[in-house]
């Protein structure tokens with residue numbers, strides 16, 4: 001069996017104080033806009049960035065790697081779960097879609 | 101209504117103070133998330149997709165107007181102006197900020213409420229029939245016993261680290277409105293041959309990934325033996341329950357793996373050994389608790405006004421037909437206030453609606469409110485002469501939807517709009533089904549029909565016991581909905597059966613429409629409900645309606 005090629009990733013988490021979705025940038029900061037996140041194209045780098053994120057417990061909770069794709073507006077989700085986290089719930093205009 | 105004594109008050113305040121310290125230490129970095137997570141979960145604080153979520157217990161679903169107003173205040177001050185009532189008689193706030201949660205808990209303690217043991221491997225909030233103390237078919241009010249169980253199980257030193265969560269439900273009626281057969285322990289009040297009230301004890305029910313209907317472990321436990329007997333069950337489970345595999349840890353698996361006879365023998369042995377140690381203090385406590393659940397003094401005002409309104413106002417009559425239940429006092433009624441307006445989120449109430457309900461309860465409902473596992477709000481005691489005024493007030497606030505027990509009275513879990521464990525959304529599916537059948541103006545013709553929707557296999561939306569159950573899954577990165585039929589959560593509890601392949605999001609509402617069409621076509625008469633038709637005919641006609649291509653290719 002051949003190994004599947006590595007799918008690009010971003011590091012996602014929830015903010016410690018507000019609890020909302022955040023993503024890791026190249027500058028080692030956390031952004032509320034996935035488009036500003038660091039798109040990681042290499043598996044070893046991904047592991048390394050996740051390790052860094054796990055050390056950020058004073059800022060975020062539960063960091064994880066999630067698939068993303070490159071777009072002109074920066075990294076974008078490939079799965080609906082992360083797309084919902086980017087937007088907010090569908091029953092009220094709350095969360096990120098409200099500019100919060 | 102039960103009121104905290106000094107001990108309860110001091111205990112809850114101390115827990116708030118402890119948690120305040122824990123939150124401070126998490127924020128200043130002296131606690132890691134691994135250390136903090138079990139502590140926040142012990143206080144009902146979860147982390148979801150977009151924010152933290154605070155789950156507050158509403159023991160046996162009972163609230164007074166002051167408590168309801170405080171929930172409204174919390175919703176306005178620290179959340180987004182609404183709360184979500186759940187199938188476990190909890191209320192969930194979806195947007196609290198970590199630093200503010202201790203203040204919310206303090207505000208809850210001010211009205212004798214808390215979020216303790218709404219999470220973790222403990223005995224959870226004890227649920228009860230939402231018509232308790234009011235229903236015409238009731239043997240006795242089950243809430244004193246539920247309160248006794250709550251006091252016994254809260255902070256019980258032996259039961260803080262059970263193999264898995266543990267849920268107990270109690271009903272005082274032969275008609276089971278508390279889904280007792282889908283709980284770790286279900287208690288049904290019955291009378292023995294001598295006419296004394298006691299409990300049928302059911303064990304090992306549960307939904308989730310391995311749904312099971314509970315089995316009767318003992319058909320009669322006298323009231324004074326109840327706590328010793330429950331303690332015997334939980335300690336046998338504490339010892340035998342599997343801790344090696346989270347998916348095999350619930351008591352339903354312990355019962356399935358060991359057999360009900362083996363569990364029964366062990367429980368009896370434990371019960372015989374330990375019951376002498378109890379010495380009757382629990383019965384003194386129960387007597388004191390019972391005192392605080394004394395029924396109100398029901399007023400007398402005649403029924404002329406009510407009857408005149410019924411005759412004159414068709415909309416009022418339709419609402420009475422669906423939303424009232426029989427009260428044990430013939431001049432009174434039980435009002436179920438639907439918080440399922442067509443297209444709204446099942447279980448959500450705005451702070452304004454909460455205040456309206458609190459005012460009505462205070463003025464016209466003997467200051468009592470209940471939350472049902474079907475995610476509606478109940479005014480358990482209303483004199484019939486006050487119903488026209490109640491109806492008019494509810495209507496002004498979008499609370500007079502006449503759909504209780506009908507196709508748009510849907511249970512839905514938060515699903516992927518909020519929940520981190522979800523595999524698909526459930527709320528939009530509920531909204532679309534309700535909107536569609538409202539457009540078709542069919543729901544009263546369809547009659548009693550329970551649709552229940554969960555956003556993952558954990559089954560928080562009770563889909564296994566829905567007449568039509570819908571389970572949201574992730575199939576290769578796309579939301580997909582699987583249908584089960586024939587489930588039932590009452591005293592004739594049944595787990596629904598899967599129909600076959602699931603449906604993508606844009607095909608699930610048409611699929612439900614085809615199911616309902618098949619029912620209308622095949623029912624013997626208007627009196628035969630969906631569930632009865634399904635039981636009579638089985639899956640075939642419904643499958644043919646769901647998968648028409650298949651039926652055609654077989655016929656070809």
Ligand code: HEM
Pocket residue numbers: 146148153185186187188192264267282305306307308309350512513514519520521558559560561562
């Ligand atoms: C953050 C949100 C929630 C999480 C993380 C969560 C988690 C879970 C999990 C893991 C189970 C399966 C337990 C097992 O089988 O061992 C479960 C079951 C259940 N949950 Fe939830 N849940 C959430 C929200 C809710 C809500 C909103 C309700 C009420 C509408 C609810 C009511 C139930 C019920 C009734 C079960 C029944 C199945 C059973 O215990 O046998 N949960 N939940």
Ligand code: SF4
Pocket residue numbers: 513514515516519520521522523554555556557558559560561
């Ligand atoms: S059933 Fe699944 S998606 Fe729904 S609330 Fe429970 S854990 Fe979340």
